[in-house]
Amino acid sequence: MPNKIAIIGDSESIKGFAAIGFDLIECDKPEKAGALLRNTAETELYSIIYMTEETFVSSERERKKYEEKSLPAIIPVPGLKGNCGIGRQRLSDFVERAVGSDIIFNN
């Protein structure tokens, strides 16, 4: 049963997560994030994979595959470079997909 937690991102942003017991997967070049995500997800060891926003954006194609599967959950978190609103945009997209237009967050 996959039960580990991983975080993918640049080494500076994710360093702290080692202290609380996440597995770090360093990815200093966002273009490699897709391959790293695929490798990480395919090990089937991880139930949750957090990604910094930069890596999250650049691995869109790989993420599609895991959209309908319940595991792993791939979640964007803001990195050191700050928050660029991807997480909120994502929620807004969910509402748009479900309802037809974003009636809650109105972005």
Place this chain on the structure above:
Amino acid sequence: MAVMNVNPTRMQLQKLKKQLNTALRGHKMLKDKRDELMRQFLDLVRRNMELRVSIEEQLKKCNESFASAGAVMSSEMLTQSLLTTSQKMFANPSTKNIMSVNVPVFTTEKRNNDTSAVYPYGFAFTSFELDDAVSALAKVSEQLVELAEIEKSCEMMSVEIEKTRRRVNSLEHVLIPRYTDTIKYISMKLEENDRSSKARLMKVKDMLLEQAHHYSEQE
């Protein structure tokens, strides 16, 4: 009017009526499913947004503390302090069924339940900013797992709602009208056939009676 390409027979009519019944029942059920999913989804997505806003705020503070810790300590020292951790966090997944969508539920488990286990380093050579950052991150960790659970649920539910919505619409606007139109077409055609055969029979009867009794000559 969209009429299907079928023979206008009674058998076909019966068959179509049954199919229409099934389609109507399916439509009602799918509509109920969509409404219930939507209700739960909207609750969940609101909760998700609240959680995300709070987590992003906390992570921002953590990152600020890490940045100040990085300014005071050397980068090697910082990495060394953090990477020697013995703490390990697990999220054991199980599933919950929400209207036939199997969403994950995570229960967290830590190798070491001691709150001080997140400080893998000695306090002598590290700055207090680092302690702040790590303790703040430890606080947010449970919430992060909850966020993962809710956000994944929202993602899966939104996909399912979209599918159900499409099904409901296709039943409502394509399949059901097609069935009703075809049923109407067949029953009209059958009635028309009835009328024409009745008229024919009456005509034939008239002709036969005429042959037998020669009414027109008697007048």
